[in-house]
Amino acid sequence: xxxxxxxxxxxxxxxxxxxxxxxxxxxxxxxxxxxxxxxxxxxxxxxxxxxxxxxxxxxxxxxxxxxxxxxxxxxxxxxxxxxxxxxxxxxxxxxxxxxxxxxxxxxxxxxxxxxxxxxxxxxxxxxxxxxxxxxxxxxxxxxxxxxxxxxxxxxxxxxxxxxxxxxxxxxxxxxxxxxxxxxxxxxxxxxxxxxxxxxxxxxxxxxxxxxxxxxxxxxxxxxxxxxxxxxxxxxxxxxxxx
Ligand SMILES: Nc1ncnc2c1ncn2[C@@H]1O[C@H](COP(=O)(O)OP(=O)(O)O)[C@@H](O)[C@H]1O
Ligand SMILES: [Mg+2]
Numbered sequence: 001x002x003x004x005x006x007x008x009x010x011x012x013x014x015x016x017x018x019x020x021x022x023x024x025x026x027x028x029x030x031x032x033x034x035x036x037x038x039x040x041x042x043x044x045x046x047x048x049x050x051x052x053x054x055x056x057x058x059x060x061x062x063x064x065x066x067x068x069x070x071x072x073x074x075x076x077x078x079x080x081x082x083x084x085x086x087x088x089x090x091x092x093x094x095x096x097x098x099x100x101x102x103x104x105x106x107x108x109x110x111x112x113x114x115x116x117x118x119x120x121x122x123x124x125x126x127x128x129x130x131x132x133x134x135x136x137x138x139x140x141x142x143x144x145x146x147x148x149x150x151x152x153x154x155x156x157x158x159x160x161x162x163x164x165x166x167x168x169x170x171x172x173x174x175x176x177x178x179x180x181x182x183x184x185x186x187x188x189x190x191x192x193x194x195x196x197x198x199x200x201x202x203x204x205x206x207x208x209x210x211x212x213x214x215x216x217x218x219x220x221x222x223x224x225x226x227x228x229x230x231x232x233x234x235x236x237x238x239x240x241x242x
Contacts, residue, residue, distance in 0.1 A: 015068030100169030
């Protein structure tokens with residue numbers, strides 16, 4: 001496949017995020033441009049406080065950049081210069097359709113079973129209960145949890161909970177998966193299992209992945225390494241033509 005010729009799964013151009021605090025302004029992300037190809041697996045590394053989480057949030061619409069443009073699969077996802085065009089509802093809908101997010105601390109709903117947690121985003125797209133349940137179970141099977149369909153989060157190990165979170169993030173077959181230190185709450189072996197799984201699923205479904213990690217050993221799973229320092233990309237941003 002000629003990856004360079006195809007439309008990138010994710011692109012951002014000149015993305016900045018400035019926090020106003022009592023002590024003054026903090027430029028958490030400073031004019032970052034980045035391009036991730038279809039099915040590409042990218043590791044994002046950098047010291048604590050370098051802006052990795054803020055960048056991922058801005059790419060996903062969980063936070064909004066103060067400047068810059070984000071494109072998903074060639075379509076405009078957010079443009080800070082036209083912010084009034086991108087209301088909460090619009091962003092929530094686009095996010096649901098084309099992006100998945102995995103957090104360090106799982107964020108599962110404690111009162112719902114594994115299957116029900118994965119059903120949530122599927123149901124939110126208007127899919128009926130029966131079909132959503134079937135799809136949720138297929139997804140749980142993909143993350144090796146077919147023996148845990150009806151377990152609640154507190155009955156699952158950390159690694160299992162994170163695999164449910166991965167299944168949930170992939171529930172609507174997003175083009176892009178953003179993962180913020182998905183192994184940060186796990187021991188090394190369970191963390192490795194989650195990363196290996198993300199890599200496999202990325203290959204199988206051609207999902208572009210941007211994964212923040214502190215662990216050097218995770219680099220071997222990535223097609224590319226991007227590094228950040230003080231809000232700026234210091235290496236690996238890739239092509240940025242829109
Ligand atoms: N909500 C916020 N308000 C003020 N400053 C913030 C906020 N979120 C992050 N920051 C600051 O932005 C910078 C980048 O933070 P973050 O994106 O969390 O970095 P990383 O994920 O690389 O550790 C840090 O200086 C942090 O203190
Ligand atoms: Mg962080």
